[in-house]
Structure formats: structure tokens, C-alpha cells
Amino acid sequence: MSETDPFNPQDMSLQPPALTPDYRSSRLRAPSHKLLSLEQGPGELTGPTFGHDVIGPNDNDLIINYAAPGSAAIGEQIMVHGHLLDENARPVPQALLEFWQANAGGRYRHKKDGYLAPLDPNFGGCGRTLTDENGYFSFRTVRPGPYPWPNGGNDWRPAHIHFSCFGQGWAQRLITQMYFEGDPHIPLCPIVQTIADPKAIDRLTARLDMAHTVPMGFRAFRFDIVLRGRASTLFENKLEGN
Numbered sequence: 408m409s410e411t412d413p414f415n416p417q418d419m420s421l422q423p424p425a426l427t428p429d430y431r432s433s434r435l436r437a438p439s440h441k442l443l444s445l446e447q448g449p450g451e452l453t454g455p456t457f458g459h460d461v462i463g464p465n466d467n468d469l470i471i472n473y474a475a476p477g478s479a480a481i482g483e484q485i486m487v488h489g490h491l492l493d494e495n496a497r498p499v500p501q502a503l504l505e506f507w508q509a510n511a512g513g514r515y516r517h518k519k520d521g522y523l524a525p526l527d528p529n530f531g532g533c534g535r536t537l538t539d540e541n542g543y544f545s546f547r548t549v550r551p552g553p554y555p556w557p558n559g560g561n562d563w564r565p566a567h568i569h570f571s572c573f574g575q576g577w578a579q580r581l582i583t584q585m586y587f588e589g590d591p592h593i594p595l596c597p598i599v600q601t602i603a604d605p606k607a608i609d610r611l612t613a614r615l616d617m618a619h620t621v622p623m624g625f626r627a628f629r630f631d632i633v634l635r636g637r638a639s640t641l642f643e644n645k646l647e648g649n
Contacts, residue, residue: 508533510549
């Protein structure tokens with residue numbers, strides 16, 4: 408598409424309810440007035456502008472990309488990999504993916520994170536990569552820990568990793584998060600349970616991939632991201648896909 412082609416508007420009927428009482432923050436954040444639709448301008452229709460030289464050699468290795476020389480992040484080392492695909496299973500090459508997460512103890516490197524789990528001085532919690540010509544991506548990290556949040560008194564977030572996928576313009580930024588199969592907190596999390604379709608939750612769940620696990624090294628988890636169609640990954644900011 409050209410730089411001036413408009414992007415498809417969001418279908419708000421596919422979004423979860425803005426007000427979900429069991430998700431306490433939605434009581435404060437849910438809009439009380441009708442949403443407004445703004446015309447797209449150059450800021451939405453162009454960019455992002457980045458070159459291959461801005462991707463560092465360790466940007467996709469969260470185990471060492473923030474660590475002191477000779478050191479590494481603390482925790483279970485894993486690899487996450489998969490493909491970025493369109494609705495016809497065609498690869499999406501040269502797409503910028505960003506990812507961020509809590510450390511192995513469940514704490515983010517953020518000044519407003521008040522969880523008492525310790526910070527890891529060798530773990531920054533974020534990275535990025537470009538998909539290759541086959542739409543493939545991979546990165547190394549430590550498995551994030553679950554953490555409590557002040558919602559219902561004893562609610563815990565499942566272990567998860569956030570993803571951001573950039574398309575041909577800023578308005579095509581899609582955001583999602585990945586869970587790990589077998590996590591008992593998934594069916595208990597009020598945020599996850601705002602998703603009415605169990606199949607959509609399943610598509611947010613990474614699978615253990617023993618074929619890519621390195622013996623005596625790290626386990627691998629497979630997480631494919633599908634942009635559109637019936638098998639689309641659920642995106643927090645655009646549930647109907649790209």
C-alpha cells in the first residue's frame with residue numbers, strides 16, 4: 408500500500424467491554440462519553456522509520472543485553488521463537504518486534520513497580536528484533552515470574568511477555584502479550600477473563616517446543632503471531648487484527 412492509503416478503522420464491537428467490574432482498574436478508566444473518531448494524518452500514515460543498523464547484536468538477548476560484562480540475568484533461561492504471519496499464513500518479513508517483561512521474580516524495572524521482589528541488576532526487561540525473510544523471530548530471556556496486583560485482594564498476573572508489532576505506519580502498531588502453557592493463573596486472572604473466547608486465550612499461550620530446546624542449556628517456547636483472519640492473535644489495542 409502507498410504511504411497515503413488510509414488504514415482500516417477499528418471495529419469496536421469486537422473489543423471486550425470497557426467496564427469489567429472484576430477488573431478493578433476498568434472502573435476508573437472506562438470512558439463515560441462516546442468515543443470520537445479522528446481523521447488520519449501524516450503521523451498515523453507514515454513511519455516507523457528505522458534501519459537495520461539501529462538493531463544491536465544483543466537487542467534480542469535479554470539475558471545479557473543489560474548485564475555487566477561477564478554477567479547474566481538471574482532466572483530460568485528460555486528462548487521464545489515463532490513466525491509473524493498474515494491471514495493466509497504468509498510470512499511478514501522485516502517487521503520490527505519489541506518485547507518487555509518482568510524479571511524472574513515478577514518485578515518490572517520501573518519506578519512505579521511497588522512489588523517487593525528484588526530487582527536483578529543484570530536484567531533490563533526489554534528487547535527488540537526484526538523478522539527475517541520468512542517472518543521468523545527469536546529471542547533469549549529468562550522466564551518471567553507471576554506477580555500480585557491490587558485488584559481484588561489476592562489477584563496475581565500469570566507469567567507473561569508483552570509484544571509490540573510495527574507495520575508500515577504508527578497506526579499499525581499492534582500490542583499483545585504471551586502466556587505460558589500450564590500456568591494455573593491464566594484462568595484466574597481477571598484481565599485474561601475479559602476475553603470471552605477460550606480459543607483466543609489459547610492463541611495467546613506459548614507451547615513448550617522440545618525440538619528447539621538446547622540440552623543442558625535452555626528450554627524453548629513457540630509463539631506464532633497471526634495478524635488477521637479467524638486465527639488472528641488477540642491484540643490488546645485492536646482485537647480485530649491489522
